[in-house]
Amino acid sequence: MSLKKFISDAISPWMKREGPDSDIVLSSRVRLARNLENHVFPIISNEQQADEVNRQIRKHYENQTYGNVGVLSYIDIDDLKPIEKRVLVEKHLVSPNITEDPKHSGVLMSDEEHVSIMINEEDHLRIQCLFPGFQLIEALTLASGIDDWFEEKLNYAFDEQHGYLTSCPTNVGTGMRASVMMHLPALVLTQKIHRIVPAINQLGLVVRGIYGEGSEAQGNVFQVSNQMTLGKSEQDIIEDLRGVVIQLIEEERSAKKNLLESSRIQLEDRVYRSLGILSNSRIIQSKEATKCLSDVRLGIDLKLIEGISNTILNELMILTQPGFLQQYAGEALSPDERDIRRATLIRERVKLEKNNE
Amino acid sequence: MYCQECQQRPATLHFTKIINGKKNEFHICEQCAKEKGDLIPGSNSFSIHNLLSGLLNFDQPLSDSNNPQPDKQVTQCDQCGLSYTKFAKIGRFGCPDCYKTFESKLTPMFKRIHGGNTSHTGKIPKRIGSELIERKKIDQFKQKLQQLIIQEEFEEAAKVRDQIRMMEKRFEGGS
Numbered sequence: 001m002s003l004k005k006f007i008s009d010a011i012s013p014w015m016k017r018e019g020p021d022s023d024i025v026l027s028s029r030v031r032l033a034r035n036l037e038n039h040v041f042p043i044i045s046n047e048q049q050a051d052e053v054n055r056q057i058r059k060h061y062e063n064q065t066y067g068n069v070g071v072l073s074y075i076d077i078d079d080l081k082p083i084e085k086r087v088l089v090e091k092h093l094v095s096p097n098i099t100e101d102p103k104h105s106g107v108l109m110s111d112e113e114h115v116s117i118m119i120n121e122e123d124h125l126r127i128q129c130l131f132p133g134f135q136l137i138e139a140l141t142l143a144s145g146i147d148d149w150f151e152e153k154l155n156y157a158f159d160e161q162h163g164y165l166t167s168c169p170t171n172v173g174t175g176m177r178a179s180v181m182m183h184l185p186a187l188v189l190t191q192k193i194h195r196i197v198p199a200i201n202q203l204g205l206v207v208r209g210i211y212g213e214g215s216e217a218q219g220n221v222f223q224v225s226n227q228m229t230l231g232k233s234e235q236d237i238i239e240d241l242r243g244v245v246i247q248l249i250e251e252e253r254s255a256k257k258n259l260l261e262s263s264r265i266q267l268e269d270r271v272y273r274s275l276g277i278l279s280n281s282r283i284i285q286s287k288e289a290t291k292c293l294s295d296v297r298l299g300i301d302l303k304l305i306e307g308i309s310n311t312i313l314n315e316l317m318i319l320t321q322p323g324f325l326q327q328y329a330g331e332a333l334s335p336d337e338r339d340i341r342r343a344t345l346i347r348e349r350v351k352l353e354k355n356n357e
Numbered sequence: 358m359y360c361q362e363c364q365q366r367p368a369t370l371h372f373t374k375i376i377n378g379k380k381n382e383f384h385i386c387e388q389c390a391k392e393k394g395d396l397i398p399g400s401n402s403f404s405i406h407n408l409l410s411g412l413l414n415f416d417q418p419l420s421d422s423n424n425p426q427p428d429k430q431v432t433q434c435d436q437c438g439l440s441y442t443k444f445a446k447i448g449r450f451g452c453p454d455c456y457k458t459f460e461s462k463l464t465p466m467f468k469r470i471h472g473g474n475t476s477h478t479g480k481i482p483k484r485i486g487s488e489l490i491e492r493k494k495i496d497q498f499k500q501k502l503q504q505l506i507i508q509e510e511f512e513e514a515a516k517v518r519d520q521i522r523m524m525e526k527r528f529e530g531g532s
Contacts, residue, residue, distance in 0.1 A: 041452055041453075172477075174479040174480060204472050230470075230471035
């Protein structure tokens with residue numbers, strides 16, 4: 001398979017669309033947790049109980065069409081090869097959880113892959129909507145609409161006091177987790193991020209690095225999401241989160257401007273060195289790759305580097321993860337082999353851009 | 358003083374940890390503190406479920422300590438068989454009924470997780486919650502009525518009162 005074709009197949013169609021504020025916000029996501037009444041939760045259900053839930057949901061919604069989302073196709077986790085599972089996780093379409101211990105678990109997915117509905121994950125249903133750029137309200141509207149559609153035929157576990165009942169007490173109430181992925185290189189470079197993160201945590205929101213181990217943010221990509229799900233309406237939660245994201249966007253933009261004014265040559269040096277590494281290395285670990293990709297993306301955003309599309313960060317962050325590398329290779333790879341593959345893939349991808357000029 | 362972890366940056370965080378009477382002093386820089394989150398008291402290096410178990414095994418709040426073990430009888434969910442001990446261990450409910458079974462023990466936990474909140478104010482399912490939606494609407498109108506009476510806007514109040522009656526009639530007729 002050619003690299004172009006592989007990339008185009010690997011990247012979810014929704015990711016290729018441009019969203020608002022996409023220089024900083026990579027994507028917006030809303031996820032709703034729902035359960036069926038009179039059914040035990042997946043964590044303690046036996047084969048038969050899990051199967052019953054799976055059938056009931058699929059009976060009404062497999063291959064059905066919702067609005068302009070299109071048809072929802074069902075993928076059973078048990079039918080997937082280990083690498084395919086990993087790829088779905090790396091695309092954020094299913095959680096690592098569901099692939100580790102599937103029990104009649106699966107996912108209903110739209111062709112664009114912006115809607116994915118997990119069945120028998122921690123809860124019976126996890127409705128997830130992904131949008132490019134900063135589109136939290138759009139994501140909530142769509143998720144809530146799909147939720148209404150599911151509720152027409154399924155009896156949800158709900159009570160007046162606690163709202164939507166979920167397996168984990170941290171999700172009860174709205175069952176909603178809203179999050180945005182943000183690329184914040186200038187706030188990291190200026191170390192402002194260390195002061196901002198604790199402040200955001202105090203507002204009942206969580207900031208964590210993604211693609212990194214623990215709290216470290218690889219590639220300067222952070223996820224901001226709501227922590228509380230009980231006691232506030234969905235709209236209020238989204239508004240609070242939006243407020244913080246808008247502030248972060250402004251802070252990042254002004255930090256970028258200051259950096260450019262105060263240390264332009266240092267910045268140029270940094271981003272071009274990183275571009276050099278990506279264009280020439282023969283072995284590269286994922287940590288170094290994401291760091292360099294973040295630098296190059298910063299260079300593109302500041303117009304220091306021209307002729308490379310800004311989707312390169314989003315694309316290569318996903319494509320250079322172990323699952324995708326192995327899918328591209330068509331075989332299982334050792335960590336050393338992956339580092340070689342990763343370097344090759346990145347070099348070819350960068351070359352592809354230059355040829356397009 | 359230099360950070361005792363990296364020996365490179367100046368130590369900016371100083372704290373003392375006492376475990377089982379054994380005293381340990383730490384002098385580290387911000388960066389190492391972030392990397393070694395577990396050194397710092399109250400940092401979130403636990404998994405959420407560890408934390409939850411901690412909350413659930415917490416001693417009952419002071420107000421309850423006068424009447425010891427009031428919940429002794431609720432130790433297992435009838436519907437799914439999940440015991441309270443297991444719930445505290447895995448940090449997850451077994452079925453929707455667990456919320457009722459363990460209700461008396463949950464409020465302090467919900468308060469801790471959800472910033473002091475214990476009741477849902479968000480979306481209500483349209484179909485199975487239609488009665489509740491109607492009831493909430495009537496409550497809202499009643500509040501509005503009170504407001505109007507206080508403001509002595511009786512003409513407007515009368516209109517709202519009629520609306521409430523109509524809704525109540527429809528509500529009773531429908532259910």
